[in-house]
Amino acid sequence: MSVGPVRPIVVDDSNAGIMYRGAWQAVRTDPNTNDRNTLPFLSTQHRTQVSGSVSYSFTGSSATMFGSITMQVPSANTRQMAPWRCFIDNVPFEPEYPSSAHGINWPFCHVEGLNDDRAHILTMNVVGGQFVEISLDQIQYVPPSSLPINGTSAVKLAYNDPLIHYEGRWEVLPDFPGVSTAQPSAEVHLSFYGSSLSWMASTMDPVGKAISIATYSIDGRTPVQFLSTSNHPGAHLYNQTLFRIEGLNKSIPHNLFVNFLGVDSKTVTRLHLDYILIENAVINSTIISATTISNFPTATATPGGFTDVTPVSSHKKIGPIIGGVLGGVALIAFAILFLLYLRRRKLTKRSSRASGGNRAWAERFNFPAGDNKVARPYQLGDIPSPTSPTHPRSPLSGDDEPKRSPTSPKVQYPFASATAESANPFEDFSPVQGSPRK
Numbered sequence: 001m002s003v004g005p006v007r008p009i010v011v012d013d014s015n016a017g018i019m020y021r022g023a024w025q026a027v028r029t030d031p032n033t034n035d036r037n038t039l040p041f042l043s044t045q046h047r048t049q050v051s052g053s054v055s056y057s058f059t060g061s062s063a064t065m066f067g068s069i070t071m072q073v074p075s076a077n078t079r080q081m082a083p084w085r086c087f088i089d090n091v092p093f094e095p096e097y098p099s100s101a102h103g104i105n106w107p108f109c110h111v112e113g114l115n116d117d118r119a120h121i122l123t124m125n126v127v128g129g130q131f132v133e134i135s136l137d138q139i140q141y142v143p144p145s146s147l148p149i150n151g152t153s154a155v156k157l158a159y160n161d162p163l164i165h166y167e168g169r170w171e172v173l174p175d176f177p178g179v180s181t182a183q184p185s186a187e188v189h190l191s192f193y194g195s196s197l198s199w200m201a202s203t204m205d206p207v208g209k210a211i212s213i214a215t216y217s218i219d220g221r222t223p224v225q226f227l228s229t230s231n232h233p234g235a236h237l238y239n240q241t242l243f244r245i246e247g248l249n250k251s252i253p254h255n256l257f258v259n260f261l262g263v264d265s266k267t268v269t270r271l272h273l274d275y276i277l278i279e280n281a282v283i284n285s286t287i288i289s290a291t292t293i294s295n296f297p298t299a300t301a302t303p304g305g306f307t308d309v310t311p312v313s314s315h316k317k318i319g320p321i322i323g324g325v326l327g328g329v330a331l332i333a334f335a336i337l338f339l340l341y342l343r344r345r346k347l348t349k350r351s352s353r354a355s356g357g358n359r360a361w362a363e364r365f366n367f368p369a370g371d372n373k374v375a376r377p378y379q380l381g382d383i384p385s386p387t388s389p390t391h392p393r394s395p396l397s398g399d400d401e402p403k404r405s406p407t408s409p410k411v412q413y414p415f416a417s418a419t420a421e422s423a424n425p426f427e428d429f430s431p432v433q434g435s436p437r438k
Contacts, residue, residue, distance in 0.1 A: 005161060009147075010154035010277055011056065011139040013046045013067075018139065022052020022126075027135070039241045040068075040105070041154075041198070041277065045135040051128035055121055056139050062112035063088075063122045063141035066239060069103045070132040083134065084108055087123040105137060105239035116144045151193070151250055155281040159273050163283075165189040168260075176202050177238070178274035181260055186271070188258040194278035196246040197256060201272035202238045203229040212262030212269050218245050219254055228262060228271040239274070250280045 011018070014026065024046045029039060045067070046054070054065070071083065086095045086109035096107045109124050122141075126134050140156060149155055157163055159178040168186030170179045178201060199216070215223035226243040248254055260271045 005158075006142055006145045007149070007158075007161070007283065008062075008140045008142050008156040009060075009149075010041065010156055010279075011058075011141070012042045012044060012154070013040075013136045013138060014042070014044050015056075015139075017056060018046075018136075019055045020046060020052065021054070022048060023050050024048045024052055024054070024136075039244065040135075040137040041066075042279075045137050047133055047135040048126060049128070049133045051126055053123060053125045054136055055123040057119055057121050058139075058141045058143075059116065059119045059147075060141040060143045061114050061116040062110075063114075063120070063139065064110040065108045065122065065124050065136065066105055066138045066140065067108055067134065067136040068105060069108075069134045083127045083129075085125045085127075086111070087121075087125070088114070089120055090123070104237050107239075108136075112142075116142070149281055149283040151280050151282045153281065154277055154279040155194075155283060157190075157276045157278065159275060161276075163190060163192065164276065173270075176272065176274075178202060178272055180270040180272040182262065182265070182268070182270045184260065184263055186260045188256070188273065190256040190276065191253055192256070192278050193250055193253055193282040195248050195250040195280040196244065196278070197248070197254075198244045198277040199242045199258070199273065200275050200277060201229075201240055201242050202274055203240050203272065204269060210268045212260070212271065214258060214260045214262070214271050216243055216245070217257045217259075218248070223257075223259070225261075228260070229269040242272075250282065 025048065027045045027047045029043045029045070056063075056065075065086075069083075082095055082097055084095055086093050088111045093109075093111055096110055109122065111122065114120055122139070124136075166179075166186075166188055168181060169183040170181045170186065172178075173180055197218075212228040213225050214228050215225050217223040224243070228242070245256075262268050262271065
């Protein structure tokens, strides 16, 4: 049985297990907004503009709080003026500082290396007056490996999850948490159970580049186009939703197909993938593919972009392979049967010729029909005369025998007549060569 990786559980900000203290307001974003990159998980967030706190109890080895923030201070002072503090089990730890004054889907607090056999409490305290607003979108935590994923939770599939299959050249880029591609027709395939799916990626600054197009298709439906990066100029953003699929039946399997339509050029944007979120997921470790892409090549940063690297080994489609193997086995079996048939046919012909030859000799030597006695060996005196009607080489008799001319040379036979000096007619001949001994 294949054992899959332990996948993080994703908890929406509207979950009843999250405790809010202070003036937090539930905010819903229209899922049909044109700016889908900033679309929060399940289209909801909890937002505040004053001091407050939020905490969540979980059992697992790591946890992260994600959200968005807009601050009033310059980005250079972000570290000194971060308006939140992080705690795990009431013990403070260093927060994740945003790289600019405007963070979208930013990991506020991240902790790992916890004991996963007991419950922990993750807390974030916010300090008012140093920001315009701060919003909590989701919490992700890694549960114990024994926890079943039975359709009641949202699950995060990292880019190197064995359920995700790649075709074409996908690369790891510096300062990016996932993989990306610039190869035309590069593909991603995923089979899953769940009610919705989100493609999450980090996006590069599109300034000076043409934004590439990609398509996604679910269960063989008409492909839908989406942008390969964020449309926020001058921003390097993380955890962006490039596309989202909703309204799926979680009781049946679904198949996702993504195809990159861009061109391999440093003047266009690449398609990135950090992870995929599946809501109401059902994951059975026994159906996980044995083929896992664990090592992606790393592209080298250059002033003009990234250099090409060796293509990533991708998951092979097993249909043609199985068909080829079965076809080869069938061909070998057919060849073996054909050879057996030819051999049997050859043996049958030999048996028929041998039977016919025996009957012909029996008739020639006048063997009585049905005589089962074993014929005795010929003696020298038994050899018929060449002119005898029963001679095997002269079956003619009487007037049918050809007339010999008086001048015809007499036929000589290599047999000497028995004399008193030589009772053995073969005495003067070599047993091998048939020539007189020297």
